[in-house]
Amino acid sequence: MKRIIIHWTAGTYMPNSVELEHYHYLIDFNQVPKEKASVKCGKCKPEDNLNCTDGSRYAAHTGGGNTGSIGVAICGMLGYQGIKQIGNYPIKPLQMEVCYELCARLCIKYGIEISKDTIMTHYEFGKKNPYTTSRGKQDIVYLASNPSLPAGKIGDFIRNKIKWYQQKLSLKLKEGEPVELNISKTSRTPKTLEQEPAKAS
Numbered sequence: 001m002k003r004i005i006i007h008w009t010a011g012t013y014m015p016n017s018v019e020l021e022h023y024h025y026l027i028d029f030n031q032v033p034k035e036k037a038s039v040k041c042g043k044c045k046p047e048d049n050l051n052c053t054d055g056s057r058y059a060a061h062t063g064g065g066n067t068g069s070i071g072v073a074i075c076g077m078l079g080y081q082g083i084k085q086i087g088n089y090p091i092k093p094l095q096m097e098v099c100y101e102l103c104a105r106l107c108i109k110y111g112i113e114i115s116k117d118t119i120m121t122h123y124e125f126g127k128k129n130p131y132t133t134s135r136g137k138q139d140i141v142y143l144a145s146n147p148s149l150p151a152g153k154i155g156d157f158i159r160n161k162i163k164w165y166q167q168k169l170s171l172k173l174k175e176g177e178p179v180e181l182n183i184s185k186t187s188r189t190p191k192t193l194e195q196e197p198a199k200a201s
């Protein structure tokens with residue numbers, strides 16, 4: 001796999017069956033019994049996207065950029081119309097932390113370096129590839145977890161966060177601690193979510 005593209009579903013906090021078809025991993029959010037975000041596996045495996053033209057099924061998440069791309073989506077943002085009208089499902093900070101940690105594990109598992117060309121939001125992909133159907137995509141131009149971040153800084157902010165988790169996980173691996181890189185369970189949450197206030201650069 002050559003890259004990860006990060007989306008929001010523009011749906012509710014729970015993935016529906018269509019969303020499960022379109023992304024490899026989805027991060028849901030539950031309020032009851034306590035606030036929890038977990039990773040759900042979509043219907044396709046990342047490897048299904050190695051070849052998107054042979055007629056077999058793949059996760060269609062990024063128009064013009066599906067081949068070799070892992071699609072990670074954060075569940076939420078239904079009804080988003082712009083900063084003044086963000087709808088009733090703004091992405092929760094906890095979902096973002098789970099997303100960063102998941103992407104860090106995927107980077108280690110598939111040997112993906114963290115750069116602007118390998119980890120990007122759908123919005124960034126659309127900007128870079130204006131002659132695809134990804135042009136003008138809104139995910140992710142607004143981060144409810146960090147509402148003061150302008151659209152143009154969100155990609156760097158996300159990459160910095162993923163880098164932080166990746167370094168932490170790499171250190172654990174080096175020290176022989178177990179790190180689960182097989183993300184095959186339908187639902188899992190990292191046991192500990194350690195955060196640091198990453199800065200956008």
Ligand SMILES: [Zn+2]
Pocket residue numbers: 006007008061122137139
């Ligand atoms: Zn998208």
